[in-house]
Amino acid sequence: MIPQSLQANPVLERWISFPSPGKVRVAFGKVEYGQGVMTALAQIVADELDVAMERLDVVNAASGDVPDEGLTVGSMSIEMSGAAVRAAAAEVRALFLAEAAARFGCSADVLNILDGEFVRSGVSTGLGYWTLASAIDLKRAPEGKARWKTPDRHRIVGKSQPRSDLPVKIFGGGFIQDIPLKDVTHARVLRQPGYKAQIATLDEAAIRKAARGDIDIVREGAFIAFLSKSERAVSLAVAAAEQHVTWNEARVGVPALSEPVALKTLPATPWEGGAPPPEPSNRRKHKASYGRPYIAHGSMGPSHGIARFEGETLKVWTHAQGVYPIRGMLARITGLPPEKIQVEHTQGPGCYGHNGADDATCDAAAIAMRRPGQTIRVQWRREDEFGYEPLGTAMHIELSGEIDSSGRLVDFSSEIWSGPHVSRGTALVEAALAPGTPPPPPMIIPFFSGGRLNATPSYDIAATRIKENVVTPPMRTSSLRGLGGPVNTYACECFIDEMAGIAGTDPLAYRLAMTSDPRAVAVLEHIGVLSGWSTRSAGGSGEGLGLAYCRHRDRGAYIAVAVSLVVEKEIRLQRMWCVTDCGLVINPDGAKNQIEGGMIMAASWTLKEQVRLGGSGIASTAWDDYPILRFNEVPPIDVELIDQRNSAPLGAGEISLGPTMAAIANAVAHALGVRIRDLPYTRERIARQLLSN
Amino acid sequence: MPKIKLIVNGREREFEADERETLLDVLRNRLGMTGSRFGCGAEQCGSCSVLIDGEDKPSCAIEVGTLKGKSILTVEGLGTPEKPHPLQSAFLEKQAGQCGYCLSGILVCAKALLDRNPSPSRTEIAEALSWHLCRCGAHNRILDAVALAASRMQVPA
Ligand code: FES
Ligand code: FES
Numbered sequence: 001m002i003p004q005s006l007q008a009n010p011v012l013e014r015w016i017s018f019p020s021p022g023k024v025r026v027a028f029g030k031v032e033y034g035q036g037v038m039t040a041l042a043q044i045v046a047d048e049l050d051v052a053m054e055r056l057d058v059v060n061a062a063s064g065d066v067p068d069e070g071l072t073v074g075s076m077s078i079e080m081s082g083a084a085v086r087a088a089a090a091e092v093r094a095l096f097l098a099e100a101a102a103r104f105g106c107s108a109d110v111l112n113i114l115d116g117e118f119v120r121s122g123v124s125t126g127l128g129y130w131t132l133a134s135a136i137d138l139k140r141a142p143e144g145k146a147r148w149k150t151p152d153r154h155r156i157v158g159k160s161q162p163r164s165d166l167p168v169k170i171f172g173g174g175f176i177q178d179i180p181l182k183d184v185t186h187a188r189v190l191r192q193p194g195y196k197a198q199i200a201t202l203d204e205a206a207i208r209k210a211a212r213g214d215i216d217i218v219r220e221g222a223f224i225a226f227l228s229k230s231e232r233a234v235s236l237a238v239a240a241a242e243q244h245v246t247w248n249e250a251r252v253g254v255p256a257l258s259e260p261v262a263l264k265t266l267p268a269t270p271w272e273g274g275a276p277p278p279e280p281s282n283r284r285k286h287k288a289s290y291g292r293p294y295i296a297h298g299s300m301g302p303s304h305g306i307a308r309f310e311g312e313t314l315k316v317w318t319h320a321q322g323v324y325p326i327r328g329m330l331a332r333i334t335g336l337p338p339e340k341i342q343v344e345h346t347q348g349p350g351c352y353g354h355n356g357a358d359d360a361t362c363d364a365a366a367i368a369m370r371r372p373g374q375t376i377r378v379q380w381r382r383e384d385e386f387g388y389e390p391l392g393t394a395m396h397i398e399l400s401g402e403i404d405s406s407g408r409l410v411d412f413s414s415e416i417w418s419g420p421h422v423s424r425g426t427a428l429v430e431a432a433l434a435p436g437t438p439p440p441p442p443m444i445i446p447f448f449s450g451g452r453l454n455a456t457p458s459y460d461i462a463a464t465r466i467k468e469n470v471v472t473p474p475m476r477t478s479s480l481r482g483l484g485g486p487v488n489t490y491a492c493e494c495f496i497d498e499m500a501g502i503a504g505t506d507p508l509a510y511r512l513a514m515t516s517d518p519r520a521v522a523v524l525e526h527i528g529v530l531s532g533w534s535t536r537s538a539g540g541s542g543e544g545l546g547l548a549y550c551r552h553r554d555r556g557a558y559i560a561v562a563v564s565l566v567v568e569k570e571i572r573l574q575r576m577w578c579v580t581d582c583g584l585v586i587n588p589d590g591a592k593n594q595i596e597g598g599m600i601m602a603a604s605w606t607l608k609e610q611v612r613l614g615g616s617g618i619a620s621t622a623w624d625d626y627p628i629l630r631f632n633e634v635p636p637i638d639v640e641l642i643d644q645r646n647s648a649p650l651g652a653g654e655i656s657l658g659p660t661m662a663a664i665a666n667a668v669a670h671a672l673g674v675r676i677r678d679l680p681y682t683r684e685r686i687a688r689q690l691l692s693n
Numbered sequence: 694m695p696k697i698k699l700i701v702n703g704r705e706r707e708f709e710a711d712e713r714e715t716l717l718d719v720l721r722n723r724l725g726m727t728g729s730r731f732g733c734g735a736e737q738c739g740s741c742s743v744l745i746d747g748e749d750k751p752s753c754a755i756e757v758g759t760l761k762g763k764s765i766l767t768v769e770g771l772g773t774p775e776k777p778h779p780l781q782s783a784f785l786e787k788q789a790g791q792c793g794y795c796l797s798g799i800l801v802c803a804k805a806l807l808d809r810n811p812s813p814s815r816t817e818i819a820e821a822l823s824w825h826l827c828r829c830g831a832h833n834r835i836l837d838a839v840a841l842a843a844s845r846m847q848v849p850a
Contacts, residue, residue, distance in 0.1 A: 624735075
């Protein structure tokens with residue numbers, strides 16, 4: 001079978017070619033943002049072709065140059081793109097070997113490849129990819145017949161490989177912000193406070209004076225941008241503009257709506273699925289509700305976009321999560337045909353989903369169209385990123401369950417209130433240019449909703465049902481690492497611990513008793529060993545040990561996390577452990593880096609993070625208002641990967657968040673002897689909880 | 694515009710700038726040194742930090758006019774791909790970073806730490822770095838890399 005991504009881009013040469021001696025050109029439709037995808041995909045190709053990693057030239061993602069693989073999201077790169085490049089490379093290899101075999105009049109099976117040179121019975125044949133390249137036309141569709149290597153023959157896949165994108169960043173370069181541009185025009189945008197807002201007054205004279213330098217002002221509808229050759233002038237201008245503008249119909253941030261439970265008061269579209277309602281019974285029942293507030297992506301660098309319109313062509317540099325989807329948006333916004341838009345991906349700071357990157361790109365393009373011949377560089381301010389990026393939505397989750405006489409959970413229901421987890425495809429500049437245009441309503445896709453990922457616990461439970469209420473939230477929300485999955489896992493795995501408590505069973509034993517999947521059992525047993533579970537105290541002493549488990553999206557990686565911590569005035573994490581089985585791992589060190597990074601981000605969400613609504617939208621617009629976990633709060637972490645090289649690779653980028661959140665929660669409950677269910681677990685919340693007991 | 698003199702990475706640099714321009718803007722836009730990065734502009738994240746007379750300081754809000762005659766060290770002054778600083782080698786060896794956006798500031802901060810305390814404990818490294826934010830969660834690798842560099846720099850070459 002030909003993998004989907006390869007079917008969609010069915011020309012081998014688009015993926016792999018041999019344009020110059022000793023080099024292999026490889027092109028992927030995925031983009032790098034620090035997750036190491038380029039390195040992992042290159043490993044797959046190098047291994048399948050049997051060439052050294054150094055021979056690979058990975059093409060930078062630019063429209064036209066690379067296959068269209070949509071967005072780089074959802075831990076799917078290795079599963080999807082990896083399958084495509086492996087199949088393409090296997091085909092290329094087979095074509096070349098067949099050609100060589102034909103020339104020698106032998107079977108292709110007797111030929112081997114050593115770093116691109118073809119070898120027969122240990123002796124070089126003088127042929128190789130580069131000597132044969134002119135004889136083989138790779139402008140052809142894949143046939144899907146070539147077999148790829150079995151894992152026992154892997155030499156590069158499965159071995160840790162340093163990431164190719166890292167060195168340049170350690171010596172001061174590598175990001176979109178760092179592209180040297182001649183005669184650049186710096187731009188800042190004064191954001192429209194909500195899609196309805198219209199400019200009432202704008203004192204341009206006062207702003208020009210405050211800028212203390214030449215500035216150009218782009219004003220159209222509710223879109224306002226300041227341009228100058230001096231970055232300082234535009235910084236001063238936009239800061240002054242905040243004081244010299246008044247808006248009609250500006251949005252209002254209602255502080256009370258910052259709380260997840262407030263989602264229940266907003267209009268919603270429901271979806272229901274699963275088992276019919278439970279028959280009345282006298283089984284023991286338990287109900288509990290959990291909440292996670294709105295979360296900021298919090299990229300370390302605010303979004304950035306560069307664009308230049310000249311002649312009939314728009315050239316754009318972007319750190320969006322794919323070059324083709326943004327090209328579609330740009331075509332709509334500029335009115336240009338897509339083939340007149342060149343989009344080049346350049347790395348940005350980690351985004352963890354849909355942050356301001358698309359918007360900043362569209363800002364730059366819209367300005368460039370109005371100022372032909374100028375290279376426009378839009379830099380968002382920190383307050384723009386916090387105040388206007390799409391948020392990770394708040395979620396409120398109500399769970400109920402019934403246990404049978406043996407204590408086993410046999411009936412489980414979840415009702416979820418959540419804003420949309422995916423709302424891509426429109427940009428802030430569009431609303432600003434045509435104020436009053438409402439954003440599109442939340443997309444309801446019956447078979448997929450980010451809010452329902454991992455909505456049921458990953459165990460054998462006789463009856464489960466889900467009701468999801470997709471709420472139109474007060475602020476724009478869109479994808480944040482893991483979508484609703486981590487939040488559902490948090491709720492479910494807290495609930496499982498609570499059920500174990502009701503059943504009077506140890507939480508680890510309780511989980512083991514409810515799973516028949518040997519791969520699940522393996523990670524659970526191993527996390528028990530790593531964390532010293534057997535010596536866990538009775539609890540209530542202020543020291544806690546907790547664990548959690550899930551199967552990512554019910555069909556992906558198996559992952560268990562344990563956390564030990566101390567609760568004093570606030571929570572101090574002492575150690576975290578993780579065991580995962582994510583099938584065949586391409587780059588073990590890269591996977592561990594992602595898993596550990598996810599654990600730290602999850603700890604930060606759990607202990608600290610909440611976007612506050614207020615003022616004209618979002619009130620927490622600086623790091624001081626939005627604390628995240630710091631170096632002196634991060635505990636040592638052990639990550640172990642279970643060797644499953646004979647199983648298909650399963651993405652690892654977002655698998656660790658949910659189990660980490662729940663393991664912390666379960667450890668806190670163990671330490672305190674009482675359960676806190678609403679995130680984040682701040683000092684104030686702990687104090688309140690302890691007082692109310 | 695007045696002429697301003699600074700010592701940047703050991704070299705005297707003279708340039709025209711408004712005295713109220715931030716050091717970060719001067720480094721990036723006037724001197725073409727992109728290592729120091731804009732993260733918040735409010736001295737709250739550390740992405741922009743440089744050493745000013747050996748001390749780890751944010752460059753995003755400090756006005757260049759206040760720095761006359763001072764000595765500035767940026768990540769570019771630490772080392773080059775051909776001649777990396779032991780910290781840079783250790784960061785690569787430990788693969789200490791994901792997106793890498795935070796690393797320039799962290800590297801120079803670590804340099805300042807090792808200059809005053811050549812064999813810091815994990816806690817001391819974490820305390821020194823604690824005002825630097827990293828959203829990717831590369832903290833432990835960074836702590837390990839700093840410790841590794843420290844141990845290597847102890848051994849006389
Ligand atoms: S950019 Fe200077 S501290 Fe954040
Ligand atoms: S590595 Fe991305 S912010 Fe630190």
